Amino acid sequence: MSRWAWLWRLVSRRLWFRAAAFSFAAALLALVAPLIAPLIPYELGAKIGADAVDNILGIIASSMLAVTTFSLTAMVSAYGAATANVTPRAVILLLEDTTSQNALSTFLGAFLFAIVGIIALSTGFYGEQGRVLLFGGTIALIVVIAVTLLRWIQHIALLGRVHDTITRVERAAMAAVQSVQHRPRIAALATPPVPADAQPVRCGDRIGHVTNIDLSELGEAMAACGGHVHLAVLPGSFVDPGRVVAWVVDGDEATCARVAESITVQRDRSFDHDPRFGLIVLSEIASRALSPAVNDPGTAIAVLGAQLRVLQKLAGAKGAPFDERVVVPALAIEKLVVDAFRPIARDGAAHVEVAMKLQKTLAALGGFAPDWSAAARHAADDARHRARAALSIENERLAVARAFEDWPE
Structure with missing residues (x-):
């Protein structure tokens, strides 16, 4: 996986990222109503008073704040149970659970939508036609909240349980199998021989586990110098300043530096590619x-x-x-x-x-x-x-x- 795709993958799976995206979208939805308001018939807008929308938004704002707090408490409890009863290494899979992230993001987004809507109504920001759009968006939001709550009730009953965690770890390992470059071999054949004239490459002062290797970047580097590289590590390997991570044939110092940069080293080991x-x-x-x-x-x-x-x-x-120019053990x-x-x-x-x-x-x-x-x-x-x-x-x-x-x- 390329370095930028890997970084995007890491950021997009963070809990705060999805919650921030949903919250921004909800606030934006509440603010764009006046821009579309001229398309709404005036007679329809006159039938929906500001009080009707304001009351519904008030209920959503008060209830979603409580539901969000409850959801956070339930998730933290599930993480603690997994740490104590299963293994701390599996907690990262619970943190990246999309159903939990979607539920929390929906509840937080609904709360912000209601708050922004109430503030805008109190300032007369919408007008007659704008209230119609706000009312329609509120009804649609209620449907989304109801569906999310039903899914969340079923999901929270299993989150952090031993069987659920075993299933998650198994799925993560199965997904990692898709990224292996070679079928596993006996140890004597796992690592190909390195040419005698190859230059060693180290990761500088970095200490940790290899989590990603940018094979496309390595291929481009080898195409530029006309050589090839023998990797000495795989995702999951522990590296230190003295360990050789690759051997470069027919490459200069700039190529060796490029090879070292293509190997991502982090403090903790990752399920991806491993x-x-x-x-x-x-x-x-x-x-x-x-x-x-x-x-x-x-x-x-x-x-x-x-x-x-x-x-x-x-x-x-x-x-x-x-790429044949990149030899992977x-x-x-x-x-x-x-x-x-x-x-x-x-x-x-x-x-x-x-x-x-x-x-x-x-x-x-x-x-x-x-x-x-x-x-x-x-x-x-x-x-x-x-x-x-x-x-x-x-x-x-x-x-x-x-x-x-x-x-x-």
């Missing part, structure tokens, strides 16, 4: 559920199903089109499997149902994705050893030991 982060967050949800304070093996089993669906899509990914299969399943194997070793489900999940992964079978079997062996050490009943140990080979029985 399916591995989605798998990590899913495993964190399972680990929280398996903690002694929560003790919810069912959530860990649900997470294993979500992870298997994400990995299935990753295994079948064909990769997005890319692939995701390493072994790292993906370890990130997804090792925390669950560690924290769920003492739960026989979780240990068995993990063995069956890994067997299924190796069954539909032959390239993943070696990593899946290695993870299954590790999980089986952990379960054998944690389980005290021999029958349960045997059940876990047979689960991988007995799949899909």
